[in-house]
Amino acid sequence: MRPIRIGIIGYGKIAEDQHVPSIRNNGRFELAATVSRQGKGAPGIRSFASHHEMLDQMEDLEAVAICTPPSVRYDIARDCIEAGLHILLEKPPGVTLAEVEHLACLAAGREISLFTTWHAQHNPAVTAAAERLAGQSIASMEIVWHEDVRKWHPGQQWIWEPGGFGVFDPGINALSIAARIFPGELFVREAELIFPENKQAPIAARLRFASSSSGGELSADFNWNHQGKEEWNFHIRLSDGTELKLIEGGSRLFVGDELQASGGHGEYPSIYAEFVDLIDERRSHVDIRPLRLVADAYLSGRRSTAPPFEDG
Ligand code: NAP
DSSP, X not given: OOOEEEEEESOSHHXXXXXHHHHHTOTTEEEEEEEOTTOOOOTTSEEESSHHHHHHHOTTOOEEEEOSOGGGHHHHHHHHHHTTOEEEEOSSOOSSHHHHHHHHHHHHTTTOOEEEOXXXXXXXXXXXXXXXXXXXXXXXXXXXXXXXXXXXXXXXXXXXXXXXXXXXXXXXXXXXXXXXXXXXOOEEEEEEEEEETTOSSOSEEEEEEEETTEEEEEEEEEESBOOSSOEEEEEEEETTSOEEEEETTTTEEEETTEEEEEOOSOHHHHHHHHXXXXXXXXXXXXXXXXXXXXXXXXXXXXXXXXXXXXXX
């Protein structure tokens, strides 16, 4: 079978760290092109300065992975859908819900696959947690997502601009896990967003949720100014007293003291395996729930101000 010729648009940290190796290790794909305004790219692969140039010159391209900052995704994705390409969107899939919903409508009108990826959902421990929690009554859920922005986003300025998401860039990973594992709908009940005086995006956020399936305390605490080892943890208590801990970004699940699930083939290899299935079956997978929780936190949240933040 001929491999699916794929291009990567937006050649930065995640493209280089995860997308290139995952494409190269998946025999169903062939990396055919990259797009970078600065001329960066993978050795031996054609590189273009814009997605327009790539679409004009690469007639046999079948799919793209869009790994730019979210603020420019919609225009690029729309052009690629109109060119008939299958689309993989890095998280978050856009800046607004309307953008992503419109892309889903455009894709539905054509024989192409649109895949809004949430990499943290691709851990076997997350799947195991969803299975263990299905139909259960939740007494409480505490999400702690603390990391150091200087470590994970060195030199990136777009993350602090409007549409850059600030602390919700990592926080949305936690919300993507919550959306996947929580047995019932989650609503934002209260939010506090903390903006450094000199930034357009929050550096910390505290959320409280409500759910039709739990009257307990459901909370999330996101902090991007955390020193030391990251804390990416869920602590869930069931009404029967059982304790679940989903730790290290969703990679290990403990029920009580027993390790129930861990490991796997890696988040991004799993994403590309699912992309193959979607393309083969001409299906889309569009999940906007994590983005909706962020939007609702902005809509309902109180804003407070922190001292200026310098990351240089
Ligand atoms: P990044 O290192 O800043 O890379 C993004 C790249 O997009 C830049 O190198 C830039 O390359 C290109 N770009 C920027 N503006 C563009 C525009 N207007 N048109 C076309 N290309 C543009 O960012 P990243 O860390 O890879 O993050 C990208 C996305 O991946 C984000 O949504 C993030 O949430 C997600 N992600 C990141 C990580 C991580 O660990 N960093 C992990 C998982 C997911 P040129 O300037 O050369 O065009």
